[in-house]
Amino acid sequence: MRYFIVALMALTTPPVVAANVVATPNWLLWLPLSLVAVIVVLIWRIRSLQHRLDQQITAPVEQKWLHDESTGYPNKQLLRIQLQPLLQHSEDRHYALLLFKVTQFESINEALGYQHSNILLAQLAHRINQRLQDHDALLCLEWREDKPVRLCHLGGVDFVAWADITEQPYLAEQLTREIEQTVVQPLVLHSCAMDYQLVSGIAYYPEHGSQLNELLDRAYQALQHHRVQSDAAVFDPALLHYTDEKLRLMAELRQAIEQNELVLYVQPQIDLKQRNLVAAEVLIRWKHPRLGMLAPEDFLALAEQLGVIYSLTEWVLDRAIAMLAELKADFPKMKIAVNISSKDLLQDELLDTINRLLQEYDVKPDRLVLELTERALTEDPVQAITMLQRLKNLGIELALDDFGTGFSSLFHLRQLPISHVKIDCSFINQLHKSDTHMAITGAIIDIARNLELGVVAEGIEESLVEQKLIRMGCTLGQGFFYSRPFELKGLQPWLNQWQHQHGNPPAPPSLA
Structure with missing residues (x-):
């Protein structure tokens, strides 16, 4: 310029021109x-x-x-930039990181393809942001059309918001609960309604971490636990004992219950003298799509710790009582035994659930047997025994499983409303090889008979063991000698075959 x-x-x-120049x-x-x-x-x-x-x-x-390419919402980098000056002057402030995850979105991807599913994801982000934008305590990442954008898209199906909770300590919990309950209407594209769910996790600054990545990890752990247990979505330091893989497994278990990915096996219980069929114990298996067939010991203990066990028990009870209804015409006295845990006994609705299922399938209560271990009585003995008494009053038979492996079973036997005990297979397997096991097994049988309880021996694999048990006064048994576990749907054909091979015996005796 x-x-x-x-x-x-x-x-x-x-221009300057000389005198002598043209x-x-x-x-x-x-x-x-x-x-x-x-x-x-x-x-x-x-x-x-x-x-x-x-x-x-x-x-x-x-x-x-x-910004995220799929939704156009601020991404983690923009959130990090906004937080830097905020956290430099946060000595007297308390903040919360709110994490939201969309579940069941894989089915939308499969049905519509990623291009169309991204459109739905942008719609969902808009819905969440609408719920957040009127709360001034939440960090505004940018403005659009004179309205604040308070939602950050981490990528995939994960979203984050940042709240100042100094003046409102419970704001984060209130918002996550509200959004989970209200932002769940089906997403619509080309007249197709797509269902989804939202689950949340919360981490507090500075209590749970001082760096963004650390807080995100804590919020994700809280989210996984919240997804499994359906209680508070706030991070708890106790969750550090659970790996991401364990939390993921429990989330998948809850989904497996809903989608019927679990399978029930059964193993018959036989009257040792009469060879009558008395009952069948159900054993759960999980056909995991990623890990293959999982045995009970692979997931039941974790399900009990993380609060999934009662949902699992409800599912098992429903299938077991439905099978009793199918057997009613040909085997009206046949019983099915279901294992319950200590957490189940602490659920007030257990009795109502069982009563409802028995009425729904028109099954008599005495055809259902509930098996519990001694450990089920240690957490809250008073409430557990009260629940057992209520179940017995309903007409359900109760059994103490793995008897002989604990130290206080004799004390509990006198006050438990049980009808029989089950001798642990660790004693039965070595019965004919160890005098010690013979003595312990004999003592258990004598105690049970004196208390007028029936006895079931688990793990019978040889005829020699069976004969010893009969001479010792044991009445019932189960094990590979009679049958390996098989799927529940094959129970009626198996019963027909057993009855055909052993004639038509009289009605089976009570387990007691």
Whole structure:
């Protein structure tokens, strides 16, 4: 631009002509100066256009760098930039990181493809942000159409918001609960309604961490636990004892219950003298799509610790009582035994659930046997025994499983409303090889008979063991000698075959 000014000054200055020199026409003197001026203007114009072009190119790059491509919402990088100055002056402030995850979105991807599912994901982000935008305690990441954007898209199906909870300590819990309950209407695309669910997790600053990544990890652990147990979504330091894989497994177990990925096996119980069929114990298996067939010991203890066990027990009870209804015509006295845990006995609705299922399937209560271990009585003995008494009053038979492996079983036997005990297979397997096991087994059988309880021996695999048990006064048995476990749906054919091979015996005796 300065060259242009110099040129103009030159143009406005009249030329000096010597006396003895022939004057040159004015237009010839102005011609080179005009050309210089034109060139200067062109250069200035080109540079101006280049600057505008650079700005137009840089804006989308920054937009892409700080926003998620699928939804257009601020991403983790933008959140990090916004938090840096905030956390530098946070000595007296308390914050909460709110994490939201969309579940069951894989089915939407499979049904619509990623392009269309991203449209639905953007709709969902908009719904969540609408619920958040009126809360001034939440961090505003940017403004759009004079409205605050308070939601950050971490990528995939994960979203985050940041709240100042100094004045409102329970704001995060209130918001996550509200959003989980209200932002669940089906997403609609091309007249198709797609269902989904939202689950949340909360981590507090500085209690649970001082760095963004640390808080995200804590919030994710809280989310996984909340997804499994359906209680508070706030991180608890106790969750550090559970790995991500364990929490993921329990989340998958809850989903497996809902989608019927579990399988029930059964193993018959036989009257040792009469060879009558008395009952069948159900044994659960999990056909895991990623880990293959899982045995009970692979997931039951963890399910009990993380609060999934009662949902699992409800599922098993439903299938077991439904099978009793199917057997009612041909085997009206046949019983099915179901294992319950200590957590089940502490659920007030257990009695109502069982009573409802018995009425729904029109099954008599005495055809259901509930088996519990001594450990089920240690957490809250008073409430557990009270529940057992209520179950017995309903007409359900109760059994103490793995008897002989604990130290206080004799004490509990006198106050438990049970009808029989089951001798642990660890004693039965070595019965004919160890005098010690013989003595312990004999003592258990004598105690049970004196208390007028029936006895079931588990793990019978040889005829020699069976004969010893009969001589010792044991009445019932189960094990590979009679049958390996098989799927519940095959119980009626197996019963028909057993009855055919052993004639038509009289009605089976009570387990007691």
